[in-house]
Amino acid sequence: MFMKTLYTPGVAHLSYIFGDGGQASVIDPRRDVQEYLEIAHRRGAKITHIFETHRNEDYVTGSLELAWRTGAEIYHGSQLDFQYGNPVNAGDEFQLGNVKLSILHTPGHTMESISIVYRDLAFSDDPLGVFTGDALFIGDVGRTDFYPDRAEEVSGMLYDSIFQKLLPLGEHVLLWPAHGAGSVCGSGIAERNFSTLGYERKHNPVLQKTGREEFIRFKVNEEHFQPPYFKQMEKYNLEGAPPLDQLPIPKPLSPDEFAQAVDDGMLVVDVRSPEAYAGAHVPKSFSLPLDMLPAFGGMFLAYDKPLGLVVEDYRQIEEAVLGLTRIGYDKVDGFLAGGLHAWETSGRRYGRIEAIHITDLEQRLDKGDAFTLLDVRSKEEFESGHLRSAVHIYVGDLPSKLGQIPKSHPITTVCRSGQRAMIAAAFLRRQGVEPVETCLGSMSACSHVECQVVRED
Secondary structure, eight states, X not given: OEEEEEEETTTTEEEEEEEETTEEEEEXXXXXXXXXXXXXXXXXXXXXXXXXXXXXXXXXXXXXXXXXXXXXXXXXXXXXXXXXXXXXXXXXXXXXXXXXXEEEEOOSSSTTOEEEEEEETTTOSXXXXXXXXXXXXXXXXXXXXXXXXXXXXXXXXXXXXXXXXXXXXOTTOEEEESBOTTOTTOTTOOSOSOOBHHHHHHHOGGGGSSSHHHHHHHHHTOOOOOOTHXXXXXXXXXXXXXXXXXXXXXXXXXXXXXHHHHHTTOEEEEOSOHHHHHHOBOTTOEEOOGGGHHHHGGGTOOTTSOEEEEOSSTHHHHHHHHHHHTTTOOOEEEEETTHHHHHHHXXXXXXXXXXXXXXXXXXXXXXXXXXXXXXXXXXXXXXXXXXXXXXXXXXXXXXXXGGGSOOSSOEEEEOSSSHHHHHHHHHHHHTTOOSEEEOTTHHHHHTTTTOOEEOOO
């Protein structure tokens, strides 16, 4: 018997492969499936069952890809009309050797959400663990904002799923959710990826609400960001994503070829650090640091445009391609051969973004200089402490709220560490907003130099 958790960075996705008796099952697979195949091969197991706890919104599921490669059957909740796989209902059971799986219908996050109870029959028929999808996280619970016209109803459904179906499984039962810290599916998810139902009952802040009505009020009043790429993910995960087979292999493009591709409509994705981007970049490129590419790329990039990469070194290309394909961007056509150095030595013009130190920013605020301080963190981050006179617009809302940004003065962007601030500054420059600068280090640096911080009541 074996169990392996796979963590997908960027989208903070958790998937699982386990098995016994020569059979294996995968829960919520990601689109690039090679690692599941290798794990099963090493264990001498054949992948026979694939379960989707729900139609995921933030990444492309790899169920069809894995089924094509293995012949495994796909199973998902019956309350949504998936165009592939087999519907399951509460009470359905499956067995792989001594592993027994039982289906619970746990709606709230989505209507078709299921949880899967895991038992080891070699010892007992008692539940050992449960795969909860996005119903219950470690330190948080699933978001319920996908049905705005039924907000109270679905929040009540989630409460009932957790308190009437999941927690009664037992204090000892291990909790295996579909996302970890950093996911857009929950703002309070713990940094650790291990817990029990008993621990969550006692310490999960959302489960400490005093009763069903308070839980519902809390969920109804939450504010979650829905990136535009969610719609593409929902479509792919309902109908089935195009086969991936192998990752796209971007072609090396000389500066002349790269520039011509840009003229022909290619979008430039610069995955280098904010510091490197500030110093020199291809004009009108997007700044999307490599470790933030899967989480933020879908907020700005179009699906019908080819993409070209600017990287620090060749090793970053595969990681960038992985991050993009996991959220459905398959048209990664090329990369700038030789990087920015080749662009510079070709004599082509490059852009720069002025970077300001946090103490200089504080001095500007003290003197009352005329500029727009744009804070692009989340609402929760902003309310926990921000600089004086800051205007708040979440980075993901910039495309839809561009007209709300005061442009009569120079704009300075800030976030927590400077990465999202550079994403925002690059996007504004691409939209023709000038002048724009960014504060590297941002609020993290602020905490070390005793800035004057305003907190919302």
